[in-house]
Amino acid sequence: MVAKSVLFVYEGEKTETQVHEVFERHYFSSKQTSIKVAFGAEIYQLWKRMASEEYLDVLEVLKERALINHDEIAPLKRGDVSEIYLFFDYDGHTSLSCDEDLGSMLDYFNEETGPGKLYISYPMVEAVKHINAVNDFLDTVFNIPDGKSYKKLVNDETDYMHLSKIKKSELDYVVLQNCKKANYLVQGDRAPPEYQTVISRLSQGQIFRAQLEKHILRSNQVSVLSGFPLFTVEYFGQDALTALYHGR
Incomplete structure (x- = not known):
């Protein structure tokens, strides 16, 4: 039987691929068969087409586009894919952004074995490295209209300029800080969340x-x-979160 x-x-394409490669290297098994696709446009354009x-x-929409790895996507059927995960930016500064549409998207893309599961970065993908030893990440906010300057701001402030060189212990810290921040954002609690809290109270829709x-x-x-x-914790489960808390 062929693995799905x-x-x-x-x-x-560029930054998202770098982020995926870092998480893949430190957390994923080399035995896993995965296909990575860059949509090449904002989430709002994907939703408009769907x-x-x-x-x-979503697989049919991807096939319509002139993707770099179109030949890999073209023969795929939905039954060939066990799970679909989508990673997009909030992009509130763009002309197509619509909070009502994003809410609808998060309601629709809420099951990886169904239509797919959507994860949003606020304000955009570079948020993953917007952490340093000076500022408390839990209190870090960004002005939406200044979206075009966000990448430069992150490069000026980050302690993790080169994602490709990030160590496992550093990535563990990044994951933990984002879990704590989601807990603080949704529940007002600055403590690290329990796994059941992540699953039941820190969904992408709730965030x-x-x-x-x-x-x-x-x-x-x-x-x-x-x-x-948060995808990483949800994907690997309670043991992964426990390991983060114990620094393993």
Whole structure:
């Protein structure tokens, strides 16, 4: 029996691929069969295309695009893929951004074995390395209208300039800080969350609603948060989170 593939869909090609490679190197088994695809546009464009024909399957939408690895995607059928994960930016500064649409997307893309599971980075993918020893990451926010300057800001402030060189212990710290921040954002608790809390109270939809209520609508900001760390904890389960807490 041929093993099914896990499909990872990213907004962009360069940075997202680097992030995936780092997480893959430190956390994933080399035996896993995965396919990585860059959509090459914002999540709002993906949603517009899917909604135009009563929610097309995301795999079919990908096949329509001139992807770099189109030959790898073209023969795939939904039955060949066991799970679909989508990683996109909030991108609130762009002309196509729509909070109502994003809420609908998070409701729709909420099951990896179904239509797919969506993870959002606020404000964008570079949030994964927006951590340093000076500022408390839990309190780090960003002004949405300044989105075009975010990458430069991160490069100026990060302690992890070169993602490809990040150590396992450093990546563990990044994952843990993002879990704590999600807990603080949603529940007002600065402590590391228990695994059941991550699963039941820190969903991507709950995080978005907290962003909307506490930051986006109130001050036109987002609380800086990466989607990759929470995916990692949800994917690998309670043992992975326990290992992070014990520094293993």
